[in-house]
Amino acid sequence: MTEAVYRLGARAGGSRLSVASVRRPCGVCRPRAREQVAAANSVCIVRAQLLRQPAPVDRHPLEVADLPDPLPVDGEVLIEVEACGVCRTDLQLVEGDLTAHRLPIVPGHQIVGRVVAIGPGGDEALVGQRVGVAWLASTCGQCRFCRSGRENLCDSARFTGWDRDGGFATLVTARSEFVYLLPGDVQAVSAAPLLCGGAIGYRSLRIAGVGPADPDSQPGTLGLFGFGASATCAIQVARYWGWEVYVATRSEREQDRARSLGAVWAGSYDDRVPEDLDAAVTFAPAGAVVIKALESVRKGGTVAINAIHLDHIPEFAYEKLWWERSLRSVANVTRADVWELLALAVRIPIETQVERFSLEAAGEALLALRDGAVSGAAVLEL
Ligand SMILES: [Zn+2]
Numbered sequence: 136m137t138e139a140v141y142r143l144g145a146r147a148g149g150s151r152l153s154v155a156s157v158r159r160p161c162g163v164c165r166p167r168a169r170e171q172v173a174a175a176n177s178v179c180i181v182r183a184q185l186l187r188q189p190a191p192v193d194r195h196p197l198e199v200a201d202l203p204d205p206l207p208v209d210g211e212v213l214i215e216v217e218a219c220g221v222c223r224t225d226l227q228l229v230e231g232d233l234t235a236h237r238l239p240i241v242p243g244h245q246i247v248g249r250v251v252a253i254g255p256g257g258d259e260a261l262v263g264q265r266v267g268v269a270w271l272a273s274t275c276g277q278c279r280f281c282r283s284g285r286e287n288l289c290d291s292a293r294f295t296g297w298d299r300d301g302g303f304a305t306l307v308t309a310r311s312e313f314v315y316l317l318p319g320d321v322q323a324v325s326a327a328p329l330l331c332g333g334a335i336g337y338r339s340l341r342i343a344g345v346g347p348a349d350p351d352s353q354p355g356t357l358g359l360f361g362f363g364a365s366a367t368c369a370i371q372v373a374r375y376w377g378w379e380v381y382v383a384t385r386s387e388r389e390q391d392r393a394r395s396l397g398a399v400w401a402g403s404y405d406d407r408v409p410e411d412l413d414a415a416v417t418f419a420p421a422g423a424v425v426i427k428a429l430e431s432v433r434k435g436g437t438v439a440i441n442a443i444h445l446d447h448i449p450e451f452a453y454e455k456l457w458w459e460r461s462l463r464s465v466a467n468v469t470r471a472d473v474w475e476l477l478a479l480a481v482r483i484p485i486e487t488q489v490e491r492f493s494l495e496a497a498g499e500a501l502l503a504l505r506d507g508a509v510s511g512a513a514v515l516e517l
């Protein structure tokens with residue numbers, strides 16, 4: 136535990152400093168003496184889902200653990216978590232498909248909560264604010280990527296729930312310049328899926344060349360291959376910008392959901408998309424789907440691959456790429472992506488479809504995600 140002393144905000148408390156949450160008496164740790172608790176570097180605890188060793192989710196690798204309160208150091212805020220989205224990346228980390236950067240680790244990188252304390256010298260205006268925390272936890276701010284608006288490519292980037300403890304917990308710390316102020320009345324479970332799935336879906340659209348339609352030209356045609364939480368946000372943004380959206384996904388339930396969100400066509404990966412596409416985004420972590428998407432785009436079209444982890448892409452004839460078609464991957468998001476998406480989410484407004492789980496049921500949420508049993512996004516509600 137660090138030696139940092141931190142200040143508590145007006146709304147500090149809740150489970151964090153209640154008598155029941157104190158692991159052992161620290162002499163001053165009483166609900167009525169919260170400031171003293173903070174100053175005394177107390178042993179209050181945070182309840183978290185901890186990953187000690189990756190394993191298939193049916194072997195329940197996450198365990199509920201009581202950890203020492205995280206203390207915000209210089210430039211950090213302490214956040215009382217209200218909700219945390221469960222992302223496919225969490226599943227890949229927990230199962231070991233994504234190599235752990237450190238163990239044990241608390242996963243979770245789509246966090247909505249309230250700032251309850253700040254580190255020394257921090258901006259006191261943040262205390263009491265509702266904020267979001269996303270995948271990008273910090274960057275170097277100096278490299279060629281950081282200096283050219285591409286901080287998502289920074290070699291020194293650190294990630295929430297991978298390099299530092301994430302939001303499958305009652306409390307989490309974050310760098311203050313990497314939190315996103317949210318409207319005070321935002322519903323935590325609805326906002327959480329925007330912070331990763333939504334933001335990376337948004338970046339994928341931009342990488343694929345999708346933007347606000349020119350009113351004088353024909354509407355663009357966009358294909359979404361796979362229809363989970365990320366695509367659910369992407370279709371709403373693309374429709375708002377005036378694009379016609381075609382959705383390919385295995386599940387008939389998801390095809391129905393795509394139609395209900397305005398897709399002009401929804402079918403399976405084996406069906407032929409009935410229109411040539413100007414752009415496509417693939418969400419399914421399968422190389423064969425990338426080829427399907429490439430076969431569906433017209434000359435000059437771009438396929439953006441929205442996947443942090445993908446099996447190999449099968450060999451394909453150059454004719455499929457010829458005529459200036461492009462194939463691009465999407466890696467992480469910048470803070471600007473998150474800001475832009477959050478602004479759009481308010482304006483459109485974006486509807487998120489969530490299934491709620493308790494913190495204790497994080498393992499069940501991951502199982503449901505693995506089995507394709509989540510419609511929309513899985514969110515832990517604290
Ligand atoms: Zn994610």
Ligand SMILES: [Zn+2]
Nearest residue numbers: 275278281289
């Ligand atoms: Zn950098």
